[in-house]
Amino acid sequence: MTRSRTASFFSSLSLWVLVALAGGLAAGAGAQAYGIPGGTGSVGLIDALGQLWLNALRMTIIPLVFSLLVTGIASIADAAATGRLALKAIGVFAVLLVGATIYAFAASIGLHEVWPIAEGAARALIAETSDSAAAEVAANVGGGGLSAFLTSLAPANPIRAAAEDAILAIVVFAIAFGFATTRLETRLRQPVAVFFEGVAQTMIVIVQWVLKVAPLGVFALAFGVGLRAGIGAAGVLGHYIALVCLALIGLLVLTYVVTILWGRIGLARFARGAAPAQVVAFSTQSSLACLPVMVERSVSHLGVSTATAGLVLPLAVAVFRITSSVANLAVVIYVARLTGTEITLATMLAGGLAALAVSVGSVGLPGQVSFFASIAPICLVMGVPIEVLPLLLAVEVVPDIFRTIGNVTADMAAARIVEGRDAAADPEVASGI
Template structure:
């Protein structure tokens, strides 16, 4: 089955995951109100199977992230070697990703300070989530001091670090490995990149298989939430969706400001140019499906030469996903407040660096796959538990719309910024 068909399948699967979430919470709440110990025990046993499903997802994180990072870095290095416009594009993409990551931390912390999670509702929701001992170890390492964070960047044994969920150490090693691979001979680099691409594709297939059981897994985990939190969990999930959407709306507004300042174009003109592509993004939730419209709007409405639009936009769709660090860090910051965890500077820096890395690694993965593959490494790098992620995955449909709209808007903005000097000279 092709990746596009996989993506379409998992889009339809989202409906069943939402149904499973609602059914699990409702069944758990009903058992709670029934005051029947035998029923509670039976549902508790079923809840344990949800942890098995979560572990099946978790086992793919390290090899998937490592392989995707290596192949992503090699492809970016090859793109940079293709010419001046490609190299300039990658610089613009990188600067925008770093700025988006800083914004993500500030916006996430700010929104949760102004509109915090209800403590009682949060505790009730977490009461039904399996504990995560590994995250507790990581949290102690990341939040005690900045020097602990720095020492974790270069572990003496990267295999042991991976076994201990030291995601940031694995990411640093993968980045170094990927850049080192770009320095070896092409006849050696190609089979090496092909090997890791094959490993990544294999891990994706395993994740696809695990996600086939997503309705059951989410149902089993939601049972525990319903047993202990009741129907009140709906308010917390709605609050989560609102926080994530607000942070991404803020990012989209900043993209408009950036393209006005550095793209040398009026706000009204850019808004008119981007609107049709944004409509396609909302309807398809796919940057790739929006690519033909983006090329047409960039050429005919933004004044970008056909050659530049034809190079920069496909490159942006391939390696640039600006909403990834914003949305993913937003989830992680929400998980931190939900668990009552105060994040130190080391944890925030670790999360930011990992978010930038996985934004490159997760490009091209279907939404259901990329949610866990992108957010779990960041959570682990920040020392946060990941048991609640499958519950949040079930309501990812609405935030995912804003992810796609933000990516499409940023792709068009970056294209105008990259070609800005040439356009200004012509105009």
């Protein structure tokens, strides 16, 4: 499937998933009010279909996350080997990503304090979820204090850790494995990299197969929610979209502030330079599609040299997604509040580390694939149930726009920051504007 055909497929899929979500909620609410032919037998069958679809997605999580992390780390190591400029760019990416992750917790938890989920609506969406497995994972993450948390970072048995959904341990092992492969001779390193790239692509194909029937799976899950809670559950989805988008808008504002201070550029100049790329991001929801515009505007309007723009921006598109941690953690925290899952300092640390890791590993995936592949591991690390994620995936179209705009803006900001003292003089800064 070519890139254009893939984009077209997922665009039409998003529409059908939204239709299925609305139809499932409406059908479930109708069944609640007027009954359903077959009674509990029909309800059980629909629930089973929804669970089957969810399990089909879940079975790809461990191999996909592990393979993407290994190949993602290999790409960063290769980039670092190209020279000092690339190392500086990676350093800037790292600082911005860590800052964004800290912001993610503060913003999401703060937004929930200011605008909490309605209690009755929360019960509506979680009526059919089961948190027993999540509680077990949470105990593994947060139980026993800091010493138990540190012990859990290195899995004594990676196979057992995978079977028990101990994602954080798997992430740590994958990171160590990925860096270890960079120390091998070329003749040994290349087959390993190719193997895991092949595994990752195979898992993506399976996910694409599962997503082809996403309207059916989402309809079945939404039917159960509508049956138990009525059409009022739709209000929770609107609240969810608003909170995730607000967190991303806050990150966008912070990106401007950091660029002005660290990149030493005037607000008006940076805003004018980034605007065309942001328009393309809004229309395509693809950072890669924005790359030509980003390069041209960075050179012509942001004072970035052609050499820096030509290296930093493609590298940023490949390994740097600043909105990943913010949006993913916003989703996880929202589900935690929905389900009443406690967020402790230990689970925040574990979730932050996992979010940073998967932000590198999940780049380049279609939005529907990256949503589940990125967020489910963080949920498992923090002990948050994942059963509600397919319903949130159905409305991911709106937050995904803000994800892309934020990524494109941060990419151009990073290019200006990396250029540093060599950037073309900014008359606005010189004049004190």
